[in-house]
Amino acid sequence: MAARIANATRKLPVHLVLIFVAVLWMVPTLGLLLTSLMPADIIGSEGWWNLVSEPSKAAFENYDKLFDNNELTTALWVTVQVAVGNTVILVIVAALAGYAFAWLEFPGRDILFVVVIALLVVPLQVALIPIFSLYNTTGLFDTALGLMLFHVAFGMPFAIFLLRNFFVGIPKDILESARIDGASEMRIFFKLVLPLGLPAIASLAIFQFLWTWNDLIVALTFGRDTQPITVAIFSQLRQFGTNIELIAPASFVSLAIPLIVFLAFQRYFVQGLLAGSVK
Amino acid sequence: MAAVRLDGVVKTYADGTTAVNGLDLDIADGEFMVLVGPSGCGKTTALRMVAGLETITAGRVTIGERTVNDVPSRDRDIAMVFQSYALYPHLSVYDNIAFGLKLKKIPKAQIDERVRGAAKILDLEAFLERKPRALSGGQRQRVAMGRAIVRQPAAFLMDEPLSNLDAKLRVQMRAEIAKLQQSLATTTLYVTHDQVEAMTMGHRVAVMRRGELQQVDAPQVLYDHPDNLFVAGFIGSPAMNLLEGTLERDGDGLVAVAGGQRLALDRELVRSRRALPSFVGRPLIVGIRPESIEDAAIAGDGARSRLRGEVLLRESLGSEVMVHLAIDAKQAVTDEVRELAQDAGGEAPGAAEQKAIVVGRFNARSRVATGATARAVVDTRSMHFFDPQTGLGIYDADAANSKELNRS
Ligand SMILES: Nc1ncnc2c1ncn2[C@@H]1O[C@H](COP(=O)(O)OP(=O)(O)OP(=O)(O)O)[C@@H](O)[C@H]1O
Ligand SMILES: [Mg+2]
Numbered sequence: 001m002a003a004r005i006a007n008a009t010r011k012l013p014v015h016l017v018l019i020f021v022a023v024l025w026m027v028p029t030l031g032l033l034l035t036s037l038m039p040a041d042i043i044g045s046e047g048w049w050n051l052v053s054e055p056s057k058a059a060f061e062n063y064d065k066l067f068d069n070n071e072l073t074t075a076l077w078v079t080v081q082v083a084v085g086n087t088v089i090l091v092i093v094a095a096l097a098g099y100a101f102a103w104l105e106f107p108g109r110d111i112l113f114v115v116v117i118a119l120l121v122v123p124l125q126v127a128l129i130p131i132f133s134l135y136n137t138t139g140l141f142d143t144a145l146g147l148m149l150f151h152v153a154f155g156m157p158f159a160i161f162l163l164r165n166f167f168v169g170i171p172k173d174i175l176e177s178a179r180i181d182g183a184s185e186m187r188i189f190f191k192l193v194l195p196l197g198l199p200a201i202a203s204l205a206i207f208q209f210l211w212t213w214n215d216l217i218v219a220l221t222f223g224r225d226t227q228p229i230t231v232a233i234f235s236q237l238r239q240f241g242t243n244i245e246l247i248a249p250a251s252f253v254s255l256a257i258p259l260i261v262f263l264a265f266q267r268y269f270v271q272g273l274l275a276g277s278v279k
Numbered sequence: 280m281a282a283v284r285l286d287g288v289v290k291t292y293a294d295g296t297t298a299v300n301g302l303d304l305d306i307a308d309g310e311f312m313v314l315v316g317p318s319g320c321g322k323t324t325a326l327r328m329v330a331g332l333e334t335i336t337a338g339r340v341t342i343g344e345r346t347v348n349d350v351p352s353r354d355r356d357i358a359m360v361f362q363s364y365a366l367y368p369h370l371s372v373y374d375n376i377a378f379g380l381k382l383k384k385i386p387k388a389q390i391d392e393r394v395r396g397a398a399k400i401l402d403l404e405a406f407l408e409r410k411p412r413a414l415s416g417g418q419r420q421r422v423a424m425g426r427a428i429v430r431q432p433a434a435f436l437m438d439e440p441l442s443n444l445d446a447k448l449r450v451q452m453r454a455e456i457a458k459l460q461q462s463l464a465t466t467t468l469y470v471t472h473d474q475v476e477a478m479t480m481g482h483r484v485a486v487m488r489r490g491e492l493q494q495v496d497a498p499q500v501l502y503d504h505p506d507n508l509f510v511a512g513f514i515g516s517p518a519m520n521l522l523e524g525t526l527e528r529d530g531d532g533l534v535a536v537a538g539g540q541r542l543a544l545d546r547e548l549v550r551s552r553r554a555l556p557s558f559v560g561r562p563l564i565v566g567i568r569p570e571s572i573e574d575a576a577i578a579g580d581g582a583r584s585r586l587r588g589e590v591l592l593r594e595s596l597g598s599e600v601m602v603h604l605a606i607d608a609k610q611a612v613t614d615e616v617r618e619l620a621q622d623a624g625g626e627a628p629g630a631a632e633q634k635a636i637v638v639g640r641f642n643a644r645s646r647v648a649t650g651a652t653a654r655a656v657v658d659t660r661s662m663h664f665f666d667p668q669t670g671l672g673i674y675d676a677d678a679a680n681s682k683e684l685n686r687s
Contacts (some may be wrong), residue, residue, distance in 0.1 A: 173365035176332050181379035181430070182353045195369045 029255065036062055036248035043245050062249045072250050075232035079254070081144045082228055083213040086151040087205050090159050093152070095201060098163030099193050103175060104185070113164070119157040127154070128221050135222055142224045150222060151212045159204055166200035167193055202268035210258050229254045281343030281433040282308045283329060283466055288338035290324050290490075298324040300490040301338070306434075309464040311457070312495075313481030315471055317513070317622035321490040322470040323438055329468060330436050331355050342433055358427035360437040364419045366411040366426075372398075373407040376425045397425040400459070417448045428459070434466040441476065453480060472622075474514055478502070486510050488618070503661070508564065508670040509615040511663055517569050517601065518619070519663065520637040521611040524565040526558045535565050535662070538608030538635070542584040545659040553675045555664060563673065564611040566663030569601070572639030574647060575654040584657040590647050591636065600641040604653060610635040615670055 034048035037058040051058055066072055100106070101113050131150060132141070140146035170193065178188050194201070216230045223231065233250050236243055283306040290299040298321040306312040314322045327333040329340055331352035340347050347355050358379070367375050373394055380390045398404045401421040411419055420440060427435055440456070441449045457480045460467050471477055477484045478498040485495040486509070494506040498514075505511035511519050524537035533549050533556070535542045542565070549555055575585060588606035595601075610616075639655050647653040664673040 171363065171365065173361045173363045174367060176330075176352075177359065177361060177365040177426075178367070178378070179332070179352045180330060180355075180357065180359045181426070182382040183378075184353065187382065192367060 032248060032252050032255070034058075035244065036252045038062075038245070038248075040245040043248075062245045066246060066249045066253070069246065071227075072229070072232055072236075072246070075227045075229045076250075076253065078144055078226055079213060079228040079230070082147045082151070082219075083209050085144070086148040086155070086212050087209045089148065090152045090155045090208055091201055091205050094156060094159035094163050094204070095194065095197065096189070097160045098167050098197075099189050101160065101164040102167035102170075103193075116157050116160050120161065124154055124218070128217075132221060141222060142226050144226055146222050147219060147226070147228070150218055151208070151215070155208050155211075159208070162204055163197065163200055166197055170196050198268055202265050206262055206265055209261060213254075213258050280308055280465055282306060282310075282341075283434050283468060284339075284341040285325070285329070286339040286341070288325065288328060288340060289336045290321070290328060290333060291336045298490055299328070302487075302490075302492055304485055304492065304495065306466055306468060308466055311460050311467045311469065311480060311482045313469045313471060313477040313484045314487060315474055315477035315484055315513075316487035316493075317618065318472055320487045322472070322487060324490075325487070326359075326436050326438050326468060326470050329434075330357060330359050356433045358430045358432040358435055360423045360427050360435070360440045362439040362442055364411075364423040364440075364443075366419060366422055368411055371408050371410060372403060372414070372422050372425075375411065375422055376429055379426065379430045393429045393431075394425075397429045400428070401425050416444055417452065420444060420452060424456070424459070428463065428465075432465070434468065435460070437467065437469045439471055440469075442471075442473075449476075456480065475516060478514065484514075486513060488615075504672070504674065505663065506672055507615070508566075508611075508613060508665045508672075509619070511566050511665065511672070512615060512619045515568060517638045517640075518623075520567045520569065520572075520635075521616060521665075522565045522567070522635055522637070523562065523609040523611045523667070525560065525562055526555070528559055533559070535659075535664075537565055538606065538633075540586050540606060540608050542586075542657055542659055542662070544584075544662065548660055548662065551675070552664065552673060554673050558664070558666075558673060562667055564613075564665040564667050566665060567637065567657055568661065568663075569638045569640040571658040571661050572637065572641075572655050573658070574602075574639075574641045574645040575656045576647075577642045577645055578656040584659050586637065586655045586657060587652065588634075588637070588655075590649050590651055590653050593647065593649050595643070597643065599643050600645050600647075602639045602641050602645070602647055602653065602655075604637050604639060604655065605634045606637055607633070608635040608637075609633070611665075611667070613667065613670060 031048050034051045035043065037060070038046070038048065038051060039057065039059045039061055042057065097116075101109060101116075135141040135146050140149065174192060174196075175188055178192055183191065214230060215228070216234065219228045219231045220234075227235070229250065233247055233254065236247055236250070283304075285302050285304040288299060288302045289297065291297045300321075302321075302325055304312070304314075304325075314325060316322055324333060328335050329342075331347065331350065335348050342355060342357065367378060370378065376394045376397060377390050380393060385393075394407075395404070398407055401424055403418065403421055403425060406414060406418060406422075411422065414422065420443070423440065427437075437456075441452050444452060453476055456469075469480060478501075481498060483495055484498050484501055486493040486501065488509050494501060494510045496504075501510060501514050505514060508521070512521065522537040522540075524535050527534045527536055529543065532546060533544045535544060544555075572586065586604065586606050588604035590602055591605050592603040593600060594603075641647065641655075665671065666673055
C-alpha cells in the first residue's frame with residue numbers, strides 16, 4: 001500500500017504535466033463547441049467562456065439554422081460522398097494490388113513496385129494544373145467523382161506500399177496451407193488476406209478518410225459549384241466574416257464526424273490478430 | 280488413397296543451389312514413409328515438390344495414376360501438416376478444420392459430421408469454438424492434424440510436425456500419429472531430422488544426404504545393414520562407434536586390428552560378408568554399435584574380443600549405463616563423420632588424436648568407475664565394416680555388385 005502511494009506521488013508531476021498539456025490541446029475544440037452553442041444575439045458580444053459559468057444560455061438554435069441552410073447541408077453531403085467514396089475505391093484497389101505485389105509472382109514485379117514507391121515523392125501541387133486541363137476536357141471538372149478520383153490517385157502509392165508491406169508479414173505457411181486445402185487466389189484474398197490485413201486496412205482507411213475530409217486545396221481547384229464543407233466554410237468566412245453563428249456549428253460538425261469515425265474504427269488497430277497461427 | 284512416386288526428381292533453386300538431386304522414391308498405397316536426414320539435406324524441398332509448392336526442375340512426381348508436375352496444389356488431392364501448423368488465426372478450431380471441406384462444396388451436415396468425428400478422434404471436442412491463439416502447442420498441433428484428416432486426401436504430407444513440441448508431448452504425439460495413420464491407411468510422407476522419430480514411426484525410412492538418397496528400407500534393415508558410413512552414423516542413438524582399422528588373418532579366422540585393440544571376428548559374420556577377406560591387409564573402417572559393447576565383468580570371459588580403456592564418463596540411465604571409454608585406437612574421420620558431427624552440434628574428432636572414444640551401453644549393474652581402467656567385451660557377431668575409399672558397407676561382394684547393377 002505504502003509502496004503504491006509512494007509510486008503514485010513519484011509519478012504525480014508527470015501526470016500533472018500531461019493533464020495540463022491535454023487540456024491545453026482541447027481548449028480550441030471546446031471553445032468552438034461552446035461558441036456554436038451560443039445564441040446569435042450574444043455571440044458577437046460575449047466570449048465563449050461565459051457559457052462555462054452560465055450554461056443556461058446555451059441553445060441549439062444555431063444547429064437548427066445550420067441544418068436548414070441548404071448550401072451547407074449540400075456541402076456536407078458532398079464531403080461525405082467524396083471522403084467515403086474515395087476511401088472505398090482506394091482500399092479495394094490498393095488491397096488487390098498489395099496482395100499481388102506481396103504474394104503473386106509475375107514478371108517485372110519488383111521493378112513495378114519500385115516505380116510505385118517512386119511515385120510517393122511526387123508532390124500533389126505539381127499535378128494540379130495538368131489534371132485541371134485533363135478534367136476540363138473529360139468533363140470531370142466540378143464533379144464529386146473528379147474529386148474522388150484525384151484523391152484515389154494521390155493516395156494510391158502510399159496505400160499500396162502500406163498494404164503490401166503488411167501482407168508480406170502474413171506467414172507464408174498460412175497461404176500455402178490454404179492453397180493445398182483447395183483455395184483459389186481469389187478465395188485466399190477474401191477469406192484470409194482481407195481479414196488478416198484488417199488492422200492495416202482500417203488504419204489506411206481512417207487516414208485517407210481524415211485527409212480527404214479535411215482537404216481544401218484539391219476541392220478549391222477542381223470544384224466550382226461542387227463544394228465540400230471545407231470550401232463552403234471558407235467562402236462563408238470570406239463573404240461575411242461575422243457570420244460566426246453559422247460557421248461555428250458547421251466547423252464543429254465538420255470536426256466531429258471524423259472524430260466519431262476514428263473512435264468507431266480504432267479497435268481494429270489492435271495488433272495481435274495473427275497470434276496463434278504459427279508456432 | 281494412392282501411391283506416390285518420385286522419379287529422378289531434381290530441384291535447383293533460382294540461385295543455383297541444387298537442393299534435391301535425382302531423388303527416386305516409391306511410396307506404396309497406405310505406406311508410412313519417413314524422409315530423414317541432417318539439416319539442409321533437402322527433405323523439405325522434396326516434400327514441397329510433392330505438395331506443388333515448389334516447381335520441379337527435372338524428373339516426375341506421380342500421385343496415384345496421375346503425373347502431377349504441372350497440377351496446382353489445390354488439385355493434387357493431398358493434405359499437408361506444416362511445422363508451424365499454419366492455422367488460420369482468425370477462424371475458430373471448427374472453421375479451421377472445416378475450411379477445406381467448405382471449399383469443396385460438401386453439404387453442411389456432412390461437414391459437421393466429419394469435423395466432429397475428427398475432433399473426437401483428436402480429443403478436440405472441448406475446443407471447437409476457440410481461436411488458435413487460445414490453444415496450447417499440443418492442441419494446435421492436433422488441430423493441424425484434424426484439418427488434414429477430414430479432407431480424406433490421397434496422401435498426407437508432414438514436415439516436422441512435432442518439432443515444436445516439448446519432449447514428452449512429442450513422444451505421445453508420435454505414437455498417436457502412427458496409430459492414426461495405421462487406422463486411416465492413408466499414404467503418408469513424413470519429414471523429420473529426428474532419427475528416433477524415423478525409426479519408430481515409419482514403415483520404411485528414406486535417408487537423404489546433400490539432396491541425394493542414401494538408402495531406403497525398413498527401420499530394422501537400415502539399422503542392421505547400413506549401405507554406407509553415412510547411414511550407419513546417422514541411424515542409431517548413441518551413434519555407432521567408428522574406428523580406423525585393418526584386417527589380419529589369424530589361423531583360419533579374421534582379426535580386426537584397431538590401434539592396440541584386436542577383435543577376433545565371429546565366423547558366422549565372416550561367412551556372411553563374403554567381400555571381407557579381400558580387405559585383409561588393407562585399411563577399413565570398423566563400426567561397433569554401443570549395445571555390442573558390454574562390461575567384461577558382466578559378460579563373462581567367453582569372448583575373446585576385448586577393448587581396454589580409461590572410463591571418461593559414466594552416464595547412468597537407470598536401465599543401463601552409457602560408458603565413454605578412451606581406447607588406444609584411431610577414430611575414423613571421413614566427410615560423412617564430420618558432417619554428422621556437425622549436424623549433431625558437436626565437433627568432429629581431430630584426425631591426429633591417438634585416443635579414440637567409444638561409447639558402450641553397459642548393464643546397469645556394471646561397477647566401472649570414472650577414471651579407472653575398464654575392460655569391455657565386443658559382440659563381434661554384429662560388427663560393421665566400411666570401405667574408407669567409398670564409404671560403402673562391406674557385405675557380400677556379389678550382392679553389392681548386383682545392387683550397383685540394379686541402380687544403373
Ligand atoms: N528458396 C530457396 N532458395 C535457395 N536455396 C534454398 C531455398 N530453400 C531452400 N534452399 C536450400 O536448399 C537446401 C535444402 O533445404 P531444405 O529446406 O529442403 O532442407 P531440410 O532438409 O528441410 O532442412 P531442415 O531439416 O533444416 O528443415 C538448403 O541448402 C537450403 O539452403
Ligand atoms: Mg525442413
